[in-house]
Amino acid sequence: MSTHTAPDSPxxxxxxxxxxxxxxxxxxxxxxxxxxxxxxRALVHASAAAYSRHLDDQLHALRALATGGGAAATETLFAIAHQIRGEAKTFGFGSVGGTAESLCAFIEAGGPGRARGGTVVTLHVDTMAALKADCDARGETAGAQPLLDGLARAVRHVLSPERA
Amino acid sequence: MKAYAFERASVLLVDDSVWMRVILRQMLKSLGFSRIHEAEAGDAALALVDSAPPDIVLVDWDMKPMDGLELTRRLRRLPGEARYVPVIMISAYSTLGNVLAARNAGVNEFLVKPASPQTMYHHLVSVIERPRPFVEAPGYRGPDRRRRGASDDDTPRRRSTDHQSPPLGPADRPLSQSEITAIMGGATTLPAQPMEAGE
Known part of the structure; x- marks a missing residue:
């Protein structure tokens, strides 16, 4: 192992x-x-069914938190959405992960405290549940994009109503 | 060309999400690793490093109570050779501020979620084939950040541009993996002929 000191900074x-x-x-x-x-892919596939059940539990928790309100609920809601964002795509629920990413960004921008912010949070949770059901039934499809585009418009409407 | 003998190396995987550990464990297994140790918190990770020093550490950024940055700083302050262990940070947040914070904590590589076997392999090859000198300065302990191949690479001076913000646009814009690699001080593509290791 070689070691030396920097000539201009001993x-x-x-x-x-x-x-x-x-x-x-x-x-x-x-x-x-x-x-x-x-x-x-084969290794992940073997764990996908268990992850799907775990994702159902997380979505139920999100739904309860979305109507709960309060800073603590929002913090927990963000933590769960953040987990989904990082994990869902790998297990074949990419559109659910994309929606969770949108929800994280909305919370970070202070969206839940704005007028109709709670509605947009609930809309995200409902969308994740619908996309999860689609993925379970048909696998990941391109049909999620209109839903994600609609969510983006709802987010803009709440965060920047003058530009929506 | 034959494959790396990853089964001979040990890896420590630190993440408080059981499902991220599942994903990363499967990824490491598919690459050939068999000696995979796991910790769900920073304190447990430090205990494992003490009892069985790993050859590489994969650490999640967002953990509580000790996040990945603090764990990396503590690893870099360990006595002995354990402080030199390569650290790959994994995070879903790839903004300029986050990448610079990871770099300044002493992280070797920054991997953006969702991780794939391709990106994981790229980072592993980087720490295997292009190891960096280790800098111990009053305000920093970790890999040398001077850009590989730069003309001043043999001197201890920083690049004059190190104190300027890279022209990357808004600070909260997610960076691409190649932008992150450039900020971390590495080449964005691997050399055709891998360099020999330091020793």
Whole structure:
């Protein structure tokens, strides 16, 4: 392991640590081996049914929180939407994740405190539930886009009514 | 070209979401990792690092009570070689402010959710083939952020542009993975001939 101090800044130490990871894994291709994506999809598919049930529970919790109001409820609502945003797409619920992303952005912009903000939150939750049902029945489809476009208009209407 | 022997390396996966851990565990398994340790909180992660130092750490940003940034800072202050462990931060928030905060905490790579095997592999190859020197300064401990291949790469000076905001537009705009890679100080594409490791 080599170490030296910076010539113009003696308090700065620069170390070249041993590359433990490289020494263990050796050489490999700079591109992803083609066998990996299908293996990953198969592994995720095996967990998808359990995730679908978990997502149902999260949507029920969101529905209860959407009508609850209050700062604490909004914080919890954001936390759940944030989780859905990060997880849903990987398990085949991309449109649900996209709606959760819109809900997160709406909450971060202070939307729930605006006039008709609660309605837009409920609209997001209803849309997620409808898209989840669609995904369960037919898998991910392109039919979600009009719903997402409509949500975006509702968000604009509440956050920037003068431009909606 | 043969595949990396990922089964020989150990990885520590830190995320408070059980389902994100499921996704990332499956991803790591599909890449060939078999020694996968998991923690759902920063304190548990530090205990695991102490008992069985991993070869790489994957950490979620958004955790409570200790978030991924604080965990990274604590890892960088550990005694011994454990502080050099490569850290890949995973976050759904890819704004300029978040990426700079991760960089300043000592993160090696920044992976945007939803993660895919392709992007995960790209970041793994980066830390394997292009390891950075480690800087220990009064206000910072972590990978050297000077841009790879820059003409001043052999000197300890920062680039003059390091104190300027990159021309990336609004600070709250989500950045693309290539923009993030550039901010983190790396090349946006891998070299045709991977560089030899430091040692």
């Amino acid at each position: 308090s700065v130490r620069i170390v070249q640590p041993p590359n433990r990871l490289k020494s263990k894994v050796g050489r490999g291709s700079p591109t992803l081996p083609p066998t990996v994506p299908p293996t990953f």
